[in-house]
Amino acid sequence: MQESYEPAAVERAAQQYWQEHRVFAVREDASRPKFYCLSMFPYPSGRLHMGHVRNYTIGDVLARYMRMQGHNVLQPMGWDAFGLPAENAAISNNVPPAKWTRQNIAYMRGQMKALGFAIDWEREFATCDAAYYHWNQWLFLRMLERGIAYRKTGVVNWDPVDQTVLANEQVIDGRGWRTGAPVEKREIPMYYLNITRYADELLQALDELGGWPERVRVMQANWIGRSEGCEVAFPYAPDTRAALGREGALKVFTTRVDTLFGVTFMAVAAEHPVALAAAQANPQLAAFVDECRRGSVMEADVATQEKKGLPTGLHVLHPFTGEQLPVWVANYVLMGYGEGAVMGVPAHDERDFEFAGKNALPIVMVVRSATGAYQDVLAPWIPAYAEHGEVVNSGQFSGLSFQAAVDAIAAALEKKGLGAKRVHYRLRDWGISRQRYWGCPIPIIHCERCGQVPVPDADLPVVLPEDLVPDGSGNPLAKSADFYECTCPKCSGPARRETDTMDTFVDSSWYFLRFACPDDGERMVDARVEYWLPADQYIGGIEHAILHLLYARFWTKVMRDFGQLSFGEPFTRLLTQGMVLNHIYSHQPAGGRKRYFNPADVYVRRDADGTEVSEVATAEGPVRVEHEGLGKMSKSEGNGVDPEGLVARFGADTARLFMMFASPPEQTLEWSDEGVQGASRFIRRLWNAVYEHVSAGAVPRRDGTPLTPEQSKLRRAAHQALAKATDDIGRRHNFNTAIAAIMELLNAVARFADASPQGRAVRQEALEIAVLVLAPIVPHVCHALWQGLGGERALVDEPWPKVDPQALAQDTYQIVVQVNGKLRGHVSVPADSDEAAVRAAALADERVQKFMDGKPVRRVIVVPGKLVNVVI
RNA sequence: GCCCCAAUGGCGGAACUGGUAGACGCGCCGGACUCAAAAUCCGGUUCUGGCAACAGAGUGUGGGUUCGAUUCCCUCUUGGGGCACCA
Numbered sequence: 001m002q003e004s005y006e007p008a009a010v011e012r013a014a015q016q017y018w019q020e021h022r023v024f025a026v027r028e029d030a031s032r033p034k035f036y037c038l039s040m041f042p043y044p045s046g047r048l049h050m051g052h053v054r055n056y057t058i059g060d061v062l063a064r065y066m067r068m069q070g071h072n073v074l075q076p077m078g079w080d081a082f083g084l085p086a087e088n089a090a091i092s093n094n095v096p097p098a099k100w101t102r103q104n105i106a107y108m109r110g111q112m113k114a115l116g117f118a119i120d121w122e123r124e125f126a127t128c129d130a131a132y133y134h135w136n137q138w139l140f141l142r143m144l145e146r147g148i149a150y151r152k153t154g155v156v157n158w159d160p161v162d163q164t165v166l167a168n169e170q171v172i173d174g175r176g177w178r179t180g181a182p183v184e185k186r187e188i189p190m191y192y193l194n195i196t197r198y199a200d201e202l203l204q205a206l207d208e209l210g211g212w213p214e215r216v217r218v219m220q221a222n223w224i225g226r227s228e229g230c231e232v233a234f235p236y237a238p239d240t241r242a243a244l245g246r247e248g249a250l251k252v253f254t255t256r257v258d259t260l261f262g263v264t265f266m267a268v269a270a271e272h273p274v275a276l277a278a279a280q281a282n283p284q285l286a287a288f289v290d291e292c293r294r295g296s297v298m299e300a301d302v303a304t305q306e307k308k309g310l311p312t313g314l315h316v317l318h319p320f321t322g323e324q325l326p327v328w329v330a331n332y333v334l335m336g337y338g339e340g341a342v343m344g345v346p347a348h349d350e351r352d353f354e355f356a357g358k359n360a361l362p363i364v365m366v367v368r369s370a371t372g373a374y375q376d377v378l379a380p381w382i383p384a385y386a387e388h389g390e391v392v393n394s395g396q397f398s399g400l401s402f403q404a405a406v407d408a409i410a411a412a413l414e415k416k417g418l419g420a421k422r423v424h425y426r427l428r429d430w431g432i433s434r435q436r437y438w439g440c441p442i443p444i445i446h447c448e449r450c451g452q453v454p455v456p457d458a459d460l461p462v463v464l465p466e467d468l469v470p471d472g473s474g475n476p477l478a479k480s481a482d483f484y485e486c487t488c489p490k491c492s493g494p495a496r497r498e499t500d501t502m503d504t505f506v507d508s509s510w511y512f513l514r515f516a517c518p519d520d521g522e523r524m525v526d527a528r529v530e531y532w533l534p535a536d537q538y539i540g541g542i543e544h545a546i547l548h549l550l551y552a553r554f555w556t557k558v559m560r561d562f563g564q565l566s567f568g569e570p571f572t573r574l575l576t577q578g579m580v581l582n583h584i585y586s587h588q589p590a591g592g593r594k595r596y597f598n599p600a601d602v603y604v605r606r607d608a609d610g611t612e613v614s615e616v617a618t619a620e621g622p623v624r625v626e627h628e629g630l631g632k633m634s635k636s637e638g639n640g641v642d643p644e645g646l647v648a649r650f651g652a653d654t655a656r657l658f659m660m661f662a663s664p665p666e667q668t669l670e671w672s673d674e675g676v677q678g679a680s681r682f683i684r685r686l687w688n689a690v691y692e693h694v695s696a697g698a699v700p701r702r703d704g705t706p707l708t709p710e711q712s713k714l715r716r717a718a719h720q721a722l723a724k725a726t727d728d729i730g731r732r733h734n735f736n737t738a739i740a741a742i743m744e745l746l747n748a749v750a751r752f753a754d755a756s757p758q759g760r761a762v763r764q765e766a767l768e769i770a771v772l773v774l775a776p777i778v779p780h781v782c783h784a785l786w787q788g789l790g791g792e793r794a795l796v797d798e799p800w801p802k803v804d805p806q807a808l809a810q811d812t813y814q815i816v817v818q819v820n821g822k823l824r825g826h827v828s829v830p831a832d833s834d835e836a837a838v839r840a841a842a843l844a845d846e847r848v849q850k851f852m853d854g855k856p857v858r859r860v861i862v863v864p865g866k867l868v869n870v871v872i
Numbered sequence: 873g874c875c876c877c878a879a880u881g882g883c884g885g886a887a888c889u890g891g892u893a894g895a896c897g898c899g900c901c902g903g904a905c906u907c908a909a910a911a912u913c914c915g916g917u918u919c920u921g922g923c924a925a926c927a928g929a930g931u932g933u934g935g936g937u938u939c940g941a942u943u944c945c946c947u948c949u950u951g952g953g954g955c956a957c958c959a
Contacts, residue, residue, distance in 0.1 A: 043959050084958060156957075167957040215876055219954075222875050299955050303873040332873095351873095427956090434957065504959070543953055545876080550956095578877090579953070630951075636958060661897070662884060668877080668952060675884060675898045681912095682897080688912095732888070740886075740896035747896095750913095816892045821940040823892050861939055867891050871939045 001694060001788035005687035005781070007651025014783040015116055023796050024118045026074050028531040035071035036532045037063040038512050038571070040540030040548075041078045044104035044126075045085055048111045049633040049640030050659065050671060051541065051580040057656045057777075058577060058665045058733070059539045060117045064776035065729050067118070068800040074532055076515035077112065077119045079105050079126035082133075082439045083504045084167055085635055087470045090438075097438040098466035101128060111644065115652045116780055118796075123518045127507035132514060133440040134461035135524040136506050140191075141443060141454050142562055148194045151452065154431045155271075155297050155336060158186035164474045165435040169636065171296040177593060178472055185293050187271075190433035190500070191442060195554045199224050199425040201568075202553055211573030213666070216545045223546050225426025229255035230410045232343065232419040234266060237315035237324050243277045250274065250316045250327065251339045253424050256348065257413075258405035261394035262366035264356065265344040266316055267309060267330035272340045275329045278312035285310055285329065292331045307332050307355055319418040320395060330355065336428060353381050366393045367402075430551065432503040437468055437476045439501030447488035447495040456489050462497070475499055508548055509555035512538075512570060525564055538571035541579055542666075543632065549574070575733060578668040579632040582639040585614060585625040596638030597625050630670060641671055653778035654680045660735040660777050682743060683781055686774070689749055690767055690785050693760070699790070702761040711762045712807075714752050718766040719807035721745040725773045726803070735777060742770050764789065772801050817842045818869040819851040827868075835862050842868035 002009075018024060028034075039059035042052055063075040079101075086097035093100070105126060112119070125132050143149035157166040159176035165188075170177045195202075203224045206217045233249035241247060250266060268275050270292030279286040288310045295301060309330040316325050332351065333342055346356030346363045356363055369389030388402035397405050413419030433442065441462040443455035455462055465483055468476040477483050477499040488495040513525050516532040540548075549571075556570040585602050588594040597616045602625060605613050615622045633640040646655045658679035663669050693699075707715065721741040728738035749766050752759070768789055775782040775795055786795040810831060815838055817825045825847040829838055839862050842848060852872050859871040 040959095045959090080959070165957080168955095169958045171957095219876050223955085225875095297957085300873075303955085305873090430956080436957085503957070505956095508959085541953090541959090542877080543959080546954060547956065548959080581952070632953080634958075664885085666877095667885090669884085670952095672884075672898095678897050678899095684912095727888085734886095734888085736884090737886070737888090737896080743896055814892095818891080818940075821891090821938095826892080859939060861891090863891055867940095869891075869939055 001691060001784070003691055003695075005684050007653060007683075007781070010784045011114075011116060011652055011780040014780040015113070017783065017794060018116075018118075018796070021794075023794075024075065024120050025122050026072060026120055028528060029072045032070060032072040034532060035063070035066040035073045035537070036535040037066065037073055037075045037537050038515075038535040038539070039075075039077075040538070040544065041080050041508070041511060042108065043080045043083055043085070044101055044108055045635040045640075046104045046107065047640065047642045047644070048108055049580070050643060051577075051633045051640075053115065053643045053655060054580055054659045054665070054669070055539060055541065055577050056112065056115065056117055057659050058575065058735075059537075060119075060656075060779075061660065061729065061735055061776040062537055062539070062575075062733070063118050064779060064796075065800070067796070068772070068775070068798065069730070070799065073118070074515070075117070075119050076123045077117070077121065078124055078511055078515065079108075079128075080504065080508050080511070081105065081126040081128040082501075082507055084169070084436070084438070086438045087436065090469050091472050094469060096467055096469050098128065101126070101438075114647055115643070115656065118779070123515050125514065125518050127440075127504070127511060128438075128464075130461045130463050131521070132511075133464075133507065135510075135514070136440045136502060137443040137455070137460050137462060138457065138524060139510075139559070139562075140502070140506075141457070141460075143193060143558065144454060146562075148197070148558060149191055149432075150194065151189055151191055153187045154190040154192070154433075155185050155187055156435070157296050158184045160184055162473050164472065168296065168298050171298070172594065174295050174301070180591060182294055183296050185295070185297055188435075190431050191444075193430040193432055193554075195430045195551075196425055196427055198554050198557055199226065199427050200423075201557060202427075202550065205553070205569060209569065209574075212571075213574060213576055216542075216549070216574060216576055219545050220550055223427065223550065227255050227424050227426070229253055229422060229424055230257035230406065230413065230419055231422045232257060232260065232319060232413060233417075234316035234319060234325065234343070235418070237317050240274060240277075240314040240316060240327070243281070243314055244273065249418070250341050252341050252343045253338045253422065254343055256345065257409050257419075258388075258391050258397075258400075258402050259345040259348045259366050260318075260320070260343075260409055261391075261397070262345040262347045262364045263318065263325060263343045264346060264362045264364055266325055266327045267333050267342050267344055267355070268312075268327060269333040269335040269340040270329055270331065271335040272329075272333075274314060274327055274341075275312060278314050278327075278329075282313065285312060288329060292329070302332065302334065305331060307351070307358070309355060309359060311359075319413060319416060326361075328355075328359070337426075338424065348386055350381050350383075350386060353385070364393065366391060368392050430503075430505075430554075432506055433500040434503055435475050435478075435499075436501055437464075437470050439504060440464070440507065441477075442498045442500050442502055444498040445486055445488060445495045446498060447491060447493060449493055450488055450490040450495075453488055453490050453495070459489070464501070477501070505548060505551045506555075509551045510559070512552070513556075513559075513565075525559075530566060533565070534567050534570050534572050537573045537575065539575045539577060539665075541632070542576040543579065545576060576666060578663070578666050580641075580669050580671055581630040582633050582641060582671040584628040584631045584637045584639050585616070586628055586637075587616070587623050587625045596636070597623075598638050598640070600641070633671070641673075646673070646676065650676065650680045651683075651780070653683055653781045657683065657739065657778050661739045662736065664734045664736055666733075682746070683778060685750075686746060686770065687781065687785065689746060690771070690788050693763055693767060694788050694790070696755070696760070699760050699764045700757040702758060702765070705758065707758065707762065708754070710752065710754060711759060714748055714762050714766055715804075715807045716810070717745055717748040718769045719803050722769050722773060722801055723803045723808070726800070729773075729776065738773065739777065742773055745770055769801055771795075772798060813865065815842065815865075816867040817845055817848055818867065819848055820871060821869060822851075824848055824851050835864065838862055838864075838868060842870065 063073050067073045086101050089100045090097045161179035161181040171183050235249045270289045279289045309328045312327045314327045344352040346352040347365045367389045369387035391400045391405040410421045443462045445453045470476050484497045486497045516529040517526045520526050557568045559565045560568045583599040585597045607613050614625050658676045724741040725738035728734045771782050771785045783795045812828050815827050827841045855872040861869040
């Protein structure tokens with residue numbers, strides 16, 4: 001063994017050993033329990049950042065730990081390779097997205113290999129491989145056959161200058177990021193997946209996901225947003241009938257049908273047919289509808305904009321009283337949500353209250369709640385107005401409780417044919433069409449004679465040409481005749497291929513299945529999937545808590561219902577990694593495009609008047625930058641930290657140890673490399689301890705003679721550390737405290753000076769435990785240290801060590817003594833003391849006596865094995 | 873705006889099930905080694921008062937439950953994530 005620790009050499013040797021022996025290549029094996037350890041695959045943005053290092057190290061620690069626990073472990077890796085950044089790179093560098101993406105993959109693969117992850121690289125693939133996305137297309141066609149996939153119009157952000165659809169990310173303050181032009185909403189035909197058909201199951205099955213964090217299940221449940229309520233139809237009044245030229249009714253969904261008699265107005269979305277009809281005869285309204293069309297489609301924008309409305313002048317009829325209710329157009333009503341119309345009950349809904357106040361609409365109280373006193377005049381809004389209570393002023397329904405009123409009104413509506421109870425979900429169907437080039441083509445051909453025609457299975461995959469370069473003005477596929485010109489599979493006439501591609505969430509909705517059978521050219525999935533899946537552990541960022549995880553669950557259920565899988569939930573246990581945050585700095589020249597700068601390049605200068613100014617040096621001189629706060633490390637905000645520098649200076653083990661020691665995995669982590677020296681120092685200290693120990697000659701085995709007190713103490717420390725670390729890694733996934741336990745153990749070894757044969761045997765045992773426990777976290781250095789300690793096998797083949805209960809045994813323990821809840825001392829009691837003995841020992845303590853100050857004891861609380869609290 | 877999460881020394885964090893607040897590490901201070909520095913090793917390090925023993929205060933804010941609250945409940949503040957076309 002080398003005297004001094006040289007990370008580069010140690011890491012090269014260990015990685016070489018793993019590769020030569022194909023240590024991490026796995027196959028199905030019925031003789032061992034399997035463990036599928038899956039980390040979210042990365043988008044190949046160019047470089048790894050510390051968020052990746054954290055994610056994949058967590059996965060690697062668990063994978064290596066489970067391997068030591070005797071499992072057949074699969075840890076695969078691939079690339080979420082389609083997406084917008086490749087197009088942006090293409091625009092700025094004039095490189096085809098395919099080339100840029102594949103270069104990034106090659107680079108990042110190298111970075112990952114340098115970090116020494118126990119990955120079966122033989123299963124690697126990228127979602128931009130035709131052999132993979134072939135099956136996106138194939139399953140899409142199956143969905144189309146069964147009505148899970150369908151076509152309808154949807155609203156998108158439209159940049160009128162570039163004549164292109166913008167992603168939400170490309171809309172900044174309501175304007176296109178490149179052109180600065182105000183964004184408009186535009187309706188276009190798109191393909192949708194009917195995820196709402198699965199809403200109830202996606203919600204119900206959350207209860208079975210006991211291995212998922214509670215917060216993720218809560219977020220998903222809220223997202224699905226099941227609500228029980230009532231559909232109500234308000235028949236058109238004569239003026240509306242005349243304007244629309246037909247009979248009909250305005251339909252709304254409400255969870256508060258008990259307040260139906262408090263309706264004083266109706267509000268519809270700007271795109272609603274009633275609004276459009278009214279606008280034809282009313283220029284002011286037409287202008288307002290037009291104004292609503294501006295701005296982005298993002299919910300956050302819509303929800304925070306000022307609530308505005310205008311009357312249509314048209315009316316509908318109250319289903320019971322027949323009263324004429326005015327119909328307003330409101331910018332807070334969304335066409336894509338529910339029926340695109342809501343009933344306005346200002347007395348019992350805060351938003352309606354605000355709207356009525358602003359527009360001088362009447363307010364009618366119809367509920368007397370327990371805490372909100374019934375008053376005729378409502379001054380400012382109080383939350384009690386929205387509470388349930390006795391229904392009043394509601395004709396035949398007056399006097400009923402909330403539930404009775406809901407039941408009675410719903411029954412009466414149903415009798416009239418003007419409504420019924422209904423379950424409504426907040427969840428909307430999944431629009432998968434993207435008017436973009438770098439994605440999986442949607443396998444559809446549009447024929448003037450035959451309409452929408454699926455590409456025959458035999459012609460799959462529809463291959464995406466890889467040589468196009470987008471220029472920011474729309475989808476290059478739509479300009480490439482080579483791509484879109486085709487013949488109709490039905491009539492053989494000339495036809496046009498669909499040029500929209502699929503949402504990249506489609507790619508990531510089933511990649512984890514394909515890792516089980518990446519080489520199957522005939523089928524999407526095969527029997528190997530049933531061996532490996534569901535994944536036993538999934539690890540990824542909390543930012544995916546809703547969309548990705550919900551889509552993956554949905555996709556799995558669809559495949560199950562198509563008979564391809566036997567299970568309906570893809571991930572048994574989920575660990576949501578907290579994000580690694582870093583400061584975000586940007587600069588936006590007047591009228592220009594915003595640029596982001598890496599915090600490492602930002603320095604702070606003091607202005608003439610002493611205020612701090614953040615600046616970045618550029619070729620054009622210093623540029624003043626704005627601090628936008630903290631955010632997750634990402635390419636788009638330029639705040640990623642590449643681990644490469646760290647690995648070059650300290651080695652991969654130090655980088656891994658530092659990340660794992662910094663905080664528990666689920667916690668958000670603000671980036672700082674302070675402390676990285678400490679991680680490096682610890683590894684070196686461990687190396688030196690092992691070197692010193694083994695260079696003193698052969699180590700005898702522990703003989704049968706009793707240990708000295710010091711020897712027992714070190715043995716106890718070793719097995720205590722082992723017990724703690726095993727629990728921390730295996731159950732709690734708190735690697736920081738496992739590392740701390742081993743640090744304490746190493747401190748104990750350093751203090752242990754016994755050079756007798758028995759002492760050396762005890763030290764050997766302690767060092768072996770330290771090396772084995774650290775092996776999943778810092779595998780390279782442990783690989784070398786294990787050899788140094790005389791390991792007969794390679795470390796990767798060693799089992800996890802076992803705690804010796806005898807080593808832990810103690811004959812006395814310490815009890816904390818409090819007086820009135822304040823710590824006043826400790827007493828040592830024999831391990832077999834009963835409660836009375838502990839109590840007596842505590843009361844006899846002189847410090848306790850002092851603080852009791854002769855006062856009578858009112859109560860004594862004894863917590864066995866821990867504490868005595870004397871209350872006076 | 874809505875949903876979810878977080879806040880503990882100078883810093884990262886520990887305290888797992890309501891029971892010793894600050895484990896472990898960083899940084900800093902002092903010492904040893906050295907011509908000197910780095911590295912390494914040893915000791916100290918929540919704040920206030922005190923030479924000390926010790927006492928008091930203290931886990932974002934304000935309140936509550938409890939013998940006892942970093943932990944449970946309510947309120948507010950700040951930061952972060954998500955909001956359906958960033959991934």
